[in-house]
Amino acid sequence: MTPTPRGPESAADAAGVQAVRRVLxxxxxxxxxxxxxxxxxxxxxxxxxxxxxxxxxxxxxxxxAVDAVRDRLRHGPPTHVVGHSLGGLMALEALRAEPTLPVVRVACLGTPLCGSGVAQVMSRNPLTTLYLGRSAALLRSGCTWLPPGVEVGMVAGSRPRGLGALVARFDGVHDGTVQLDETRVPGLADHVLIDASHSGLLVSREAVRQVLAFLGSGAFLR
Incomplete structure (x- = not known):
């Protein structure tokens, strides 16, 4: 997949992508x-x-949380962001609220951009809704909007081990919490599927290898 071209005013053009070493x-x-x-x-x-x-x-x-992300990024140097699951949604919501934040690339790990089916199922019961806390609405809806001028990539997992399987039924490939289809939206710079569970994405060496490739080039390894 060809990375989305960036405009001349992007943070990448201002600093040079290869010079960006900060990662939130x-x-x-x-x-x-x-x-x-x-x-x-x-x-x-x-x-x-x-x-x-x-x-x-x-x-x-x-x-x-979104306002705190904005405050953290606003006055800093050009930065990449890596967000796991809900963290990816928080990063994108921060960019939606403030598109001029100096973010170059966002690497999402198992983020349900199209909304989480598990969260939707859990929200049907008042007791299980409590486990989602005040982030329930964002998890249910996701964030299909992608920031112009920022490359967003997705590392999705295919190892079906996680608590989500206890409360929801998955159709197709999933990581135990998030279904593969929930990680795809039009406009992604790139998308890659690896053998890792949802929580395993945080410790997977392959996930790190792919994140490093994306932060450096805007594309994943094949």
Whole structure:
């Protein structure tokens, strides 16, 4: 898949893509910032400068988290973002609210861009809805809007191991929590499927290899 061309005013053109070494890591639902440390260490060993963004994925509001992402990025240098699951949605919502943020590329890991079927099923029951916290609405709806001038790539998993299979029925390939079809939207710069579960995407060496390729070139390895 050919990467989407960027306009002359993009952060990539302002700084030069190869010079961008800052990476903001955004974790997913039920995850503490600590969950991103393995990924951060591997990015650092590859010469990047990762920083982990933490937020309250259950008790905190989506708006507060999105605003905090915006504040973190707004006055910094051109930056790449890597978001796991809900973290990818938070990053895209931040760019929707403020398209001028200096973000060059966004690598999503198992992010349900089309909305999460598991979240939709859980929302039918008041008790299980509590497990989604205040992020339930964003998880149900997803974010099919992609920011102009920013390349967005998706690493999806195909290992069907996860808690999602206990509450929802999947049709086709899934990672135990997110279905493959939920990770595809028109306009993605690239999309790749690897052998990893939803949570396993955080520690998979293949996931890191693909993220590094995308951050460096805007395309995944084949």
């Amino acid at each position: 890591l955004v974790h997913g639902l039920w995850m503490p910032p600590l969950a991103m440390r393995t990924l951060a260490a591997r990015l650092r060993s590859a010469g990047y400068e990762p920083a982990i963004f933490g937020y309250r994925s259950i008790v905190g509001s989506t708006r507060a």
